[in-house]
Amino acid sequence: MSLSSISPATIDRLESEFGILHLLYHRNRNQHRVAVWWLSLDMLHRNVRKILSNLREIETTKKILQKERLFRKAVLIARQMIRKKLFKRASYDFNSIIALGQFVTLGMVLVANTSVIYKLVVEISEADGGDKKLSQSKTVERVIDPDDLGEEIEVAPVALQPLPPASKDLLDIFSEKKSKIKYHSRNEKPNKVVKDSGEKKKKKDKKEKKDKKEKKKRSAMDDIFG
Template sequence: MDSSVPLQKLTTLHQTLHLLHHRNKNQHRLTKWYKYFSEFRRHSQKLISEAQNYISARNLSKKSKFTEAAEVKLKGRLEFCCSMVERWYFAFSTVVADNQYASLGLMLIGCLARFQSVTRDLCDEYGFEIEVLGDETMNEAGEVPVLQAEQEGAKEDDLGEIISREDVVEGFDDSVLVQDETPPDVKSEKKKKRKKAEEEIVVEEVTPEKRQKKKKKRKKGDAFDDLFGSLI
């Protein structure tokens, strides 16, 4: 394998992490998981720098003290990163458990899986015997936060108790019911009487009072008025 291939993959991965940091730092920089993301991004950058130094020193001389020092630093960085993968995975799984940012959490876990693959390739390329966290172990670590979040959500949502129809019928008390045994004919007759009484009241209120006509008083006139008035 070409020694530059894992390093190129790691450089591409770090560019993706940098873009994620630039996009989400203002919104999520105060959350707990973002501290682990910053740590993951920072150590991936240091791993790139130390891998480049080791490759440059080894190309000059494989037995020099500079090559040995660069190898020790690179190996120590790889050991530290491999020991932190489980911790980072646990933090990113909590983001997946949050439905609001599940897509971001899946992106972080994908970057972490890519990082794990690159570290394994680096160890194989340089002959380092470092225990890399396997996929089965990562799955076991990742199940913890997701299951806890689901169980906590189930406790909060009280869906009640299922009651069958038979239980309702058996526990029903017949004495509570008050049946109206009045026959329908009596009800209709009472209703008619009530309606008739209301109509009579309305008629009495609407009928106008008789007005008394006032008689006009004739004015007293003279003899001519009496003469012509008799003719009329």
């Protein structure tokens, strides 16, 4: 397992195709970044850049273990791209650009570029002899893809248990509290203290006395002028 299993021509061709992809990415970012197909272009651009970064770093490092680790990373990223059907999704999205008829040239260039990159990535993914040999290695490192959303898990519905019937004591307490609740009008303050019946009685007596006095005054005047 070494870089020698990947031909230099493959790496050079991948860099050349990535240069075209990188140019399309930056030229159309501001205009098409909200489009549905832009997500496929973004994922394709990001993963191919990771592969090339790992392969080119092998040439600068001198440690053998570091070279093998970088090579495994590049191969694993290439396999993930194929396993997750990234190229199939990108091809479908880019063909939809052509079908719309508004940016036909852009769609055709993206489709052609994606097909060439797919062929080169497949060659890199098979550089170490297949998945079986790589899975048997004890030093294989897992590459976490930030776009991996996981697998959908089916959750069995939970049966809701019926609530126990309320006891007679609780119902009696609730009814007793409900009977004590006093409802106020809209203009009445909720915290207003209701005056007791004794105070109301005193007011009533005062009013009656006042009415009697006024009645006596009126009768005296009637006697004088009557």
